[in-house]
Amino acid sequence: xxxxxxxxxxxxxxxxxxxxxxxxxxxxxxxxxxxxxxxxxxxxxxxxxxxxxxxxxxxxxxxxxxxxxxxxxxxxxxxxxxxxxxxxxxxxxxxxxxxxxxxxxxxxxxxxxxxxxxxxxxxxxxxxxxxxxxxxxxxxxxxxxxxxxxxxxxxxxxxxxxxxxxxxxxxxxxxxxxxxxxxxxxxxxxxxxxxxxxxxxxxxxxxxxxxxxxxxxxxxxxxxxxxxxxxxxxxxxxxxxxxxxxxxxxxxxxxxxxxxxxxxxxxxxxxxxxxxxxxxxxxxxxxxxxxxxxxxxxxxxxxxxxxxxxxxxxxxxxxxxxxxxxxxxxxxxxxxxxxxxxxxxxxxxxxxxxxxxxxxxxxxx
Amino acid sequence: xxxxxxxxxxxxxxxxxxxxxxxxxxxxxxxxxxxxxxxxxxxxxxxxxxxxxxxxxxxxxxxxxxxxxxxxxxxxxxxxxxxxxxxxxxxxxxxxxxxxxxxxxxxxxxxxxxxxxxxxxxxxxxxxxxxxxxxxxxxxxxxxxxxxxxxxxxxxxxxxxxxxxxxxxxxxxxxxxxxxxxxxxxxxxxxxxxxxxxxxxxxxxxxxxxxxxxxxxxxxxxxxxxxxxxxxxxxxxxxxxxxxxxxxxxxxxx
Numbered sequence: 001x002x003x004x005x006x007x008x009x010x011x012x013x014x015x016x017x018x019x020x021x022x023x024x025x026x027x028x029x030x031x032x033x034x035x036x037x038x039x040x041x042x043x044x045x046x047x048x049x050x051x052x053x054x055x056x057x058x059x060x061x062x063x064x065x066x067x068x069x070x071x072x073x074x075x076x077x078x079x080x081x082x083x084x085x086x087x088x089x090x091x092x093x094x095x096x097x098x099x100x101x102x103x104x105x106x107x108x109x110x111x112x113x114x115x116x117x118x119x120x121x122x123x124x125x126x127x128x129x130x131x132x133x134x135x136x137x138x139x140x141x142x143x144x145x146x147x148x149x150x151x152x153x154x155x156x157x158x159x160x161x162x163x164x165x166x167x168x169x170x171x172x173x174x175x176x177x178x179x180x181x182x183x184x185x186x187x188x189x190x191x192x193x194x195x196x197x198x199x200x201x202x203x204x205x206x207x208x209x210x211x212x213x214x215x216x217x218x219x220x221x222x223x224x225x226x227x228x229x230x231x232x233x234x235x236x237x238x239x240x241x242x243x244x245x246x247x248x249x250x251x252x253x254x255x256x257x258x259x260x261x262x263x264x265x266x267x268x269x270x271x272x273x274x275x276x277x278x279x280x281x282x283x284x285x286x287x288x289x290x291x292x293x294x295x296x297x298x299x300x301x302x303x304x305x306x307x308x309x310x311x312x313x314x315x316x317x318x319x320x321x322x323x324x325x326x327x328x329x330x331x332x333x334x335x336x337x338x339x340x341x342x343x344x345x346x347x348x349x350x351x352x353x354x355x356x357x358x359x360x361x362x363x364x365x
Numbered sequence: 366x367x368x369x370x371x372x373x374x375x376x377x378x379x380x381x382x383x384x385x386x387x388x389x390x391x392x393x394x395x396x397x398x399x400x401x402x403x404x405x406x407x408x409x410x411x412x413x414x415x416x417x418x419x420x421x422x423x424x425x426x427x428x429x430x431x432x433x434x435x436x437x438x439x440x441x442x443x444x445x446x447x448x449x450x451x452x453x454x455x456x457x458x459x460x461x462x463x464x465x466x467x468x469x470x471x472x473x474x475x476x477x478x479x480x481x482x483x484x485x486x487x488x489x490x491x492x493x494x495x496x497x498x499x500x501x502x503x504x505x506x507x508x509x510x511x512x513x514x515x516x517x518x519x520x521x522x523x524x525x526x527x528x529x530x531x532x533x534x535x536x537x538x539x540x541x542x543x544x545x546x547x548x549x550x551x552x553x554x555x556x557x558x559x560x561x562x563x564x565x566x567x568x569x570x571x572x573x574x575x576x577x578x579x580x581x582x583x584x585x586x587x588x589x590x591x592x593x594x595x596x597x598x599x600x601x602x603x604x605x606x607x608x609x610x611x612x613x614x615x616x617x618x619x
Contacts, residue, residue, distance in 0.1 A: 023524045027476035056524035057556065061488050062481070080557070087555050091491040095464070095483055098501040329505040330459025 006032050009045070015070070017050040021059035033062055037069045048074045055081040060088040118344075125322040129252065132244035144250050151254025155216035156262060163211055167204060167266035171273030174198055179282050188282040192292040195274030200301045204266040206353055209312035212259060213345040217320035220251055221341035224324025225334040233325070243325075252317040259313035260306050267302065300365055308356050312349050319345040367430070369394040369527055369559045370415055375424035377410055384410055386583040388424070394526075397553050397560040398588075399570045402580030403605065408563045409453075409531055411580070415561065416450045416529050417441050429526070446474055449520030453531045455512040457504040463515045464490065464500040470522040486522065493518035494548055510541030517548065521556075528552065530562040534569045546572050567614035579605070591618075 006019045006029045015036065021029060036045075048067060055063070055077070063085065067074055077085060102110065136143055178194045224247055227233055233243050271293070278284040323341035327333050370392035377385040384407035392398050400408050413419045414426060417433060425434045428444055436444075457466045467486035471477060477485070490500060493514045499507065507515060513533060520528055533549065534542035546569050552558045564570055570577060571591050578588045581601040587594060595606045595615055605611065 023475060030477055030481060057488065057492065057521075058485050058524050061485055083555065087492075088488065091488060093487060093491050093497055095487045096497045096500055100501055329503060332460035 007036060009036070009041070012046075013044045014047040014049055015041075015045050017048065017052050017063070017074075019052060020054040021052045021063065022054045022056045023058045026059055026062065029059065029062060033066055037066065042070065045070050045072070048072050050074045050076045050081070052077075052081070055084050057084060057088055060084045064088055064092065121326065122318070122322060125325070126318065128244060129248055129318065129321075132242065132249055133252070136245065136249055142245065143253075144246065147246065147250035148254045148257070151216075151251050152258045154219070155212060155255055156258030159212060159215055159262060160265065162215075163208055163262050163266055164269040166207060166211065167199075167269040168273040170203055170207060171195060171199055171270030171275075172277045173273075174203070174270075175274040175277035176281060179277060183282065188278075188284055189288070189292065191274070191278045191282055191284055192289055193296055195278070196271060196293050196297045197301060199270040199274070200267055200297070200305045202305070202353070204270055205263045205305045205309045205312060206349070208259065208263045208266045208309065209316065209349045210346055212255070212262065212313075213316045213320075213349060214342055216255070217316045217345045218338045218342050220317065220320030221324040221338045222334060223247075224321055225327035225337050228325060228327050229330065229334065247324075248317075248321045251321055252314065255313040255317045256310055259316075260309045263306055263309040267305065304356075304360055304365060308353065311352055311356070315348045315352060316345045319348060367394050368392060368427075369429060370561070371427040371430075372411075372415075373425045373427070375411075375414070375426065376422045377407060377414070377419075378422045383583060385421075388584050390578055390585050390588065392559065392561060395553070395557055395559055396575045397549065397562070397573055399574035399577040400561065400563045400580060401565070401570065401577055401605070403601070406580040407583075408580055412529055412531055412561065412563050416448060417445055418450075446470075446523050447526050449517075449523070449525035449528045451513065451516045451520050451528070451530045451533065453535060455504065455516040457512065457515055457519065459504050462501050462503055463495070463507070463518075466504070466515065467519045467522050470519065474523060486518075489518040489521050490515075492521060492552075494544065508541075510537050510544065513537065513541075513545060514548065517552075521552075524556075525558070527559045527561070530560065530564075532564055532566075533562055534564060534566040542566065542569060545569075549573050567611055568617065571614060571618040591615075 006021070006025070007015060007017045009015055019025065048070060050063070060081075063074060074085065175191055175195050179188070179191050182188055182190055182194070224233075227247075233247075236243050236246065275286055275289050278289055279286060320341050323337045323344070327337050368391045370390070372388060372390040375385050375388040375390075376383070388411075390411075400411060402408050410419065414421055415428070417426075417428070421434060425432050427433070429447060431444065433441065433444060457463070458469065461469070464483065464486050467489050468482050471482045471485060475482070487500060491497075495511060495514050495518065499511055499515065504512060504515070517528075517530075530549070533545050537545065549560055549562070550573055553560055560573075562573070574591065576588055576590055577594050579586045579594060579597075579599075579602050581599075586599055586602060587597055589597075594602060595611070597603060597606075606615075
């Protein structure tokens with residue numbers, strides 16, 4: 001009595017195999033084999049008789065398992081099929097335990113240790129970078145102006161449109177939201193202080209740093225990581241070139257030069273956005289606005305914002321380059337390091353901003 | 366004997382360069398065919414056309430006696446599953462372990478249970494001659510020879526009838542290269558696989574191939590066993606085989 005297509009049990013308890021046993025049909029065969037590998041059949045099956053048209057190694061593996069289950073040898077295989085069967089039998093091996101899978105306590109410990117190791121790596125990289133910078137300052141002739149200029153172009157010039165647009169919108173939003181509140185008190189003119197203080201002191205440096213971290217910090221990491229995977233870093237070292245001098249310092253210097261400029265641009269664009277909303281919503285004219293800014297807002301606020309952007313530039317370049325050098329393995333690692341680089345630099349930028357807040361309050365600036 | 370690959374009047378153009386013009390080649394079922402030729406004669410391009418990764422500009426490639434030039438991507442899929450390809454650098458997916466790499470084609474193209482897939486992957490790993498402990502390694506932790514074996518194991522996952530290899534012994538030490546030669550021979554004899562390999566390694570060509578196709582002047586100049594090919598009258602082929610390294614390789618075989 002045939003049970004199904006690929007194997008059936010006859011009345012004399014012989015297990016018959018038939019049809020084409022290969023990878024394409026293996027999914028069907030697997031379910032049928034599973035049905036027959038049943039303790040209830042274990043005693044009753046006395047022979048396995050194969051009358052099959054094909055047998056590739058994948059199917060042969062299943063046949064080997066079936067035969068082992070019943071502890072029988074297959075009968076009726078052709079010479080070639082017997083060869084495949086023997087070949088597979090000779091190459092059986094259990095999957096070894098994966099030692100990379102740590103027990104939960106160990107992975108918890110590893111997870112706790114990782115931020116400490118990251119901080120240590122960051123400190124070490126800071127040391128290397130400072131040392132390289134000191135060397136460079138001693139020998140200014142070795143400064144690579146071309147590389148610095150290309151950083152200024154890529155991270156600075158090409159970021160102008162996006163930074164102006166976003167800061168403009170930011171200024172407009174602050175003016176609009178703040179303006180609604182001020183209007184209820186009839187204090188329309190104070191929109192000038194509101195917009196210029198928030199922008200110059202806090203938001204313009206912050207938003208510029210975040211955009212640059214996403215645009216250029218990630219690019220630094222991806223560039224250095226890819227070079228590292230291609231052995232280009234080691235090639236540089238073997239040619240007596242210092243990766244710090246060629247890859248890191250130009251990026252640091254270029255970014256330190258260009259981020260304050262971008263911040264100043266963001267200040268201007270943000271004020272323009274605020275000004276437009278002030279005119280449309282609060283009837284504060286451009287000339288009133290522009291006249292009031294220098295009267296009521298001290299230049300210190302602008303300088304505070306700009307001075308912060310120097311530190312932000314250092315953080316972005318530092319993290320971006322460092323994560324690039326710490327790449328391990330292949331393409332997936334480049335992606336991981338780039339993500340890390342952006343997350344870490346934005347985190348550190350905001351942390352630094354908070355510390356600056358405390359510092360400047362303490363200094364009463 | 367039937368031909369597993371039959372290339373008829375194939376032409377390949379890159380913008381202005383013509384790489385192949387009216388090229389003919391037949392590969393018999395069950396043989397090991399080498400493809401040789403100077404640099405830039407389009408050996409790897411030819412291999413990628415056989416692997417259905419690049420369509421010819423003109424002509425027809427018959428695989429398993431089926432014309433492929435005008436088939437849709439969907440219609441090519443069942444043919445692709447009958448071909449295994451080993452790329453020059455291994456091209457293992459770097460975010461997966463070796464075992465997971467071998468599982469990929471099985472997971473994608475069969476409905477087998479997860480356990481069986483992993484066991485079959487382990488079988489392929491052993492068939493390709495890798496040690497057990499390689500299973501859970503990442504590709505970047507493997508040596509060059511192991512990487513190529515892992516690539517062969519992945520190519521074998523779906524039990525193809527045809528295996529294409531791009532420079533299998535490039536970048537391997539003599540021991541690794543020899544072991545890979547033996548692997549190719551054993552795949553051919555035990556699994557009845559047809560092998561097509563592009564290679565510059567003359568030792569390997571002498572040892573492994575049944576016939577060798579010599580590419581030059583945008584065509585296949587001659588297809589013959591190494592012995593015949595090395596005594597060819599054609600100037601290009603003579604050039605290829607007349608340098609000291611080629612002589613040394615030949616001397617080792619005789």
